Amino acid sequence: MTIIYDFDGVMFDSETSVTLMYQDIAERCGKRLTVGQIDYCMSHSMADTISNTFDERAWDVIKSLDYKKYYDLAIPKLYILTTLEELKRRGIGVSICSNRVSGIAYILDKWGMTHPIDNVVTSKDYQAKPNPQGLLSLIDGESFYVGDTDTDMQTARNADVPFIAYNNTNLLADYHISNHLQILDLTPIKEYGIRNARRFNR
Numbered sequence: 001m002t003i004i005y006d007f008d009g010v011m012f013d014s015e016t017s018v019t020l021m022y023q024d025i026a027e028r029c030g031k032r033l034t035v036g037q038i039d040y041c042m043s044h045s046m047a048d049t050i051s052n053t054f055d056e057r058a059w060d061v062i063k064s065l066d067y068k069k070y071y072d073l074a075i076p077k078l079y080i081l082t083t084l085e086e087l088k089r090r091g092i093g094v095s096i097c098s099n100r101v102s103g104i105a106y107i108l109d110k111w112g113m114t115h116p117i118d119n120v121v122t123s124k125d126y127q128a129k130p131n132p133q134g135l136l137s138l139i140d141g142e143s144f145y146v147g148d149t150d151t152d153m154q155t156a157r158n159a160d161v162p163f164i165a166y167n168n169t170n171l172l173a174d175y176h177i178s179n180h181l182q183i184l185d186l187t188p189i190k191e192y193g194i195r196n197a198r199r200f201n202r
Contacts, residue, residue: 001192002093002118002140003183006147007100009042010166011080012107017073018042021065022049028061029054043149045099045128071103076111083180084116090193095119095138097145097155099128132159142188144174 008014022041026033031054033041041049050058084094098104100122108114119138126134129151136159145156146164153171156163164183165173175186183189 001091001189002095002138002143003087003189004095004097004135004138004143004145004161006145006149006152006166007096007098007104008074009148010077010146010152011096012074012076014074015042017070020073021067021070022053024065025054025058025061029057043099043151045123046101047123048099048128067103068106071106072110074103074107076113077180079180081111081113081116083183084113086184087189088116090189091196092189092192093118093140095121097121097129097135097138099123099151130154130158135159135161142192144189146177146183147171 005011008018018041019038022038023033033053037053040053044052046062050062087094094116095118096104098120101124102122104120104122105114108117121134121137123129123134126137129135132155135145135155139159139161143161144164145152145159145161146166147153147156148166148168148171150171153163153165153173162174163171164175164177164186165171167178169176177183177186
């Protein structure tokens, strides 16, 4: 079994980080972002965001940015590390499928969260979500995708993977959670852990 997580908004509170980055890009391009455009930035890849929100000048700005200052603003969601460690203890794989281009390795390392993660794919590796290629590459047996946006929901649907909606009751999902620890009590995940424990304790 594998639990595959989206990154921004699910594992990490990075709204301030992403918003500031795109506001800086907009300012240098002589542009102001609307609330709707900022929401779009949060759930789409950089390439899609630039295509839909900016013009080609933005790519020159992007090349000159100091990304570390934005990465440092990302903060882990409550109980995420405890949850990941417990999933690993139960023999459940943990991976990440994100529309981010970069920064995941840096942020995970900064917060001491690299050890529970088996694999990470981003929009540099595969076409951006909701294209399911990246998600499909991570599936190992019974798998679930945890996300918080319409894009995540559609990605899970396109990959035919059960979807766990995090902190967003407006999404159509197989399961809804508002706290990361709740994933440990979902019936298929709990039963898998019990079966694994029995197998290793024989």
